[in-house]
Amino acid sequence: MKVCCILSEEEARIAVRHGAAALGLVSRMPSGPGVISEERIAEIASKVPPPVGTFLLSSSTEVDALVAEHRRTRTNTLQLVDSLPPGHLQRLREALPGVRLVQVIHVTGPSSLDEALSVAPWVDALLLDSGNPTLAVKELGGTGRVHDWEVSRRIREQASLPVFLAGGLRPENVLEAVRQVGPYGLDICSGLRTDGRLDEDKVSRFFRALDTLAA
Template structure:
C-alpha cells in the first residue's frame, strides 16, 4: 500500500468501496476501478455487517491486486488473527483500539497481511492519536467519523462528515497512506480530496440505494473523484 504520488502532483486517490454484501457487488466495484473493497464483520452498530462465511466467500473472488479489507471491531490481537485466518483477506482494518497485543504481533503471525488502523476524527486530539499509531508501524490509516466514547460505540458507517482540516493535518504529519472516510458522496468527494489530499477515499452509504450498491452512484462518484485537478 505504498503512496506513489509525488508531493507536488495530485492524481486520483485510490477508491475503497466498503460495506460489500455479495460477490456481485464486489465484482461491480472492481469492474469500476475500485482498488479495495471493505467487508464488515460483527460490529456494535452501523451498516453492512455480514457473516464471516460470506466474507470468506467474497474474498476468494477478489483479484490479488485488489485490497480485501476485513473490518473488525475485535480488540485482542489473537482474536483478530483468528478472524483473518477464517476470512482469508489481505488487509485488516481495525476500527477500534487494541487493548491486548501489538501491531508487531500481527507482523509475526500474518506476514504479508496489511494493517490499517481507523482513527475516528473527533477533535484536535485525533492528530496526536494518528501520529502515535503511525509511529508503531501500521501500513496505513483510515480517518472516519465514528465515536468510540458512546455507550454503544460508533465505529463507522455513520454517514457523517468530520473536520477535514484535521484530516489534512494528519495526512501531512504521518508519512504513510491515509484513506479518508465519513459521509463522502458524489457531490462532495471532489472537495474532500482538494482539502485533505488523501491516498485513498472510502465510501459506503454514499453509494447505496435501498441497501444495495447503486451503479449510477458509483459511476458518479468515480467521475467526481477523477475530476480533481492539482489546485488545492
C-alpha cells in the same frame, strides 16, 4: 479508492468494474451497516481478482481473536476499526507478518492527531473516519457523517504513511474532500447506497467525479 460494506459477489463485481482498487468486508460490529458472516466474507474475498485489495473490517481488540478471524476469512488486509490496547499492534504485526494492517482513526477533535501518530509506526496505512468509540454502543464506521477535514489534513501532512479518508463522502462532495485533505485514497460506504444496497448509478457518478481530478 475503496468501496466498503460489500454485501455480495455482485456488489464486488460492480465496484471492481467501475474502478475500485479495494473492497471492504464488514465482520461483527456493535452498530453500523454492511455486516455479513465470516463465511460470506471468505467467499467474496476468494472471488476478487488481483490486484484488488480485500479488507476485513474487525471490531475485535484482542490479538488472538484478530489473528483467528483473519485466518478464517483470508483477506489480504486487516482493517482495525477500534483502538487496540498498548503493545497489541506490535504483537499483531508479529503474528501476521504478510498481512497489511490499516488502523482506523475516528476524527473527533484535535487529539485525533496524537492518536494517529502514536499508532503509525505499527501499521501500513491510516483510515480517517467519523465514528464515535466513546458511546455506550460504539460507532465504528458507516455513519454517513463528515468530520473536521482540517484535522484530517494535519494527520495526512504529519503521518509518514498512506492515509485514506472516509466519512460522509458522496459524489457531490468528494472533489472538495480531496482538495482539502489530499488523501492517498478514499473509502466510501453509505454514500454509494440506496436502501442499503450498492447503487450502480451512484458508483458511476462517484468515479466520474474522481476522473475530473485527473483530467
